[in-house]
Amino acid sequence: MITAKKVTKEYSAKRALDAVDLCIPKGSIYGLLGPNGAGKTSFIRIMNQITAPDHGDVYFGAELLRPIDIARIGYLPEERGLYKKMKVGEQVLYLARLKGLTTNEAKSKAKEWFERLEMTGWWDKKVEDLSKGMAQKVQFVTTVLHEPELLIFDEPFTGFDPINTNLIKNEIKRLNENGATVIFSTHRMESVEEICDHIGLIDNGKVMIEGNLLEIRKHYKDGTFAFTTRTSISDWGKHEVLSQKEDPMGYRTVLKAVAFPKDLVISLSQKEALVAFEEVLPTVNDIFIEIVKNGPKPWNHE
């Protein structure tokens, strides 16, 4: 859907993006991750053509990004807001028409969304009279109303209350199932782990790692295993114990094994002490810390 090739953007002293190569597959839910100031928003603004890259190209589908593509993108910026004195309905129509919809198209689509999100009756209210949660829903509707092929959410869940967060997560999933490509940009990596299928990790303007989330997590697995046992066991032989705590099923022990701990699994099962056993894949957070510390791990495809 979006392909960035060697995209570089500099602000006076700082290089916000440094030869960034990214590929956001069509139909994916893509997590654009990285700490604050990593360059996520700079990249998003380039996709939205708010700014232009100093070097490099961005492709939308197979073609270079054009001004007209703006109508195919829905963008919820981190800094969001609405005209306070304007009526909700007028505002939704205005923003939709800026994206190229006709008044009638915008009206009928807005009606649909207002019903779906239980917002009917808000049409003639002024934004300043809405609660924060209500304004967030309006903001969401304005982002998706023109049925964009690409949806970009910058820090989507900050400022949303838990009920709205859930509601909106579900709506986003539905839009994705209907064919929209979704980009989440956030520094709270754990918040998107369950929802994203692809990620790109950026730090200091550089792409650290990018690809299918599951593959990446598999690639970065480091021999961490979790055993849940009926009773507390203290002797784990040569394996390094990372954590141990009681849980509803017994005692959960996470350890780092040098190799696959086959013997442990066998002996514990024979003693009928083992309730559950799993390999723990690293979280995105873990991977990020690992990469920042030790650099990316080379892919050696067998």
Added chain:
Amino acid sequence: MSNPIFLIIQREFLSRVRKKTFILVTLIGPLAFAALMIVPGLLASMPEDNKRIVVLDEPSLLLPHEGKEQYTLEYLDPRENDLELAKDLLRDSEYDALLYIPSGENWDPDFIKNNILLFGKEDPSMELQGYLDYLLEEQINQAKLLKNGVDPEIVAQIKTNVNIKSFTLGEEGNDEQSAVPIKMALGYITGMLIYFFIFFYSVQVMRGVMEEKSSRIVEVIISSVRPYQLMMGKILGIGLVGVLQFIIWIGLSGVLYTVISTLIFPELFAEQAAAGIAGNPAADTVGLEVMDMLRSVNFTTIITGFAFYFFGGYFLYSALFAAVGSAVDQEADSQQFMLPVTIPMILAIITAMNVIQEPNGSLAFWMSMIPLTSPITMMIRLPFGIPLWEVFLSGAILVATFFIVVGLAGKIYRVGILMYGKKVTWKELFKWLKY
């Protein structure tokens, strides 16, 4: 797909025109304007408080002069009163002031003129003093003339009032009577109006930019349209609001003036008109002269000039103000940038008097070429008839500068609207130009 800039213009225009404050200001504006025209006339026609002045006139200099409408002079008998008695009288009576004219020795006019005293229960007004000065001077002059054996009648006949009629040399022999006072007034009023409107609407542009920035909607908008389009849409939309307001104001003022003059105060205006046409001969010539002067003013030029310089000045300044608005987070922070931006306009207003006195001087010329002052200064000069090439040159400079400034302001705007929580310095603004 319609051009988004029209949508922006439409929103800027409608959201302002539909506001209650717009409707209020637009309707009250002409009322205030009409009041400005009517009230002074009304006040002048109202009877004023009568002041009674008691006069102790030892040399019988003023006697039996009774004063005029506001000031009644009443005389004490100098044989029965002296200054102390008169002061007591003032204290205990309803008189407002006491005028004491001593006779001195020999009734010497030079002694008298230096020793006249005026006492008031309150500070005597400047107007009263002026009036008494005038009366006394007249009487003392006459006394002196008589003393030197000159008949005051002859002096009155000799006294000449020079009345120069000035003309501007016309091209084909039809010289026009020059109309400096009318032109001065016209230049000054239109210049002030331009200043006021440029400032009024430019500040609205700045507020609008700041509103979008502080409400954080701006990033949503500029992901749909170019920042430049948003800025220009705002400037044009608010400019249209100004046009509408003008048209309503002019129309309503006219209607109001007609209504008031024909229905409410018909006798007042009839009087004025009668005085102008058939009343005393002095009023007659003044009226005709004013008519002549008005005819010599080229109103087409002035109206066209006003429209051009209003828009030129407004576009130029509103672009600057938009850049200022984009660079700051709160209105309070805007002061440091606004002052340097408005100084040229203030300069043009300060020098307005000099320009009026010498509309073709070099100060006037240069101020009407510099684009930041030309809308005001050129407007002041226009009624005086300015060589066409100067008008076109100044207009061309203004338009050219507008395009340059809009480009630069757009660059600052583009960066500024996305910059939060940072106190911006001038140095930084210049850096943004290079982003």
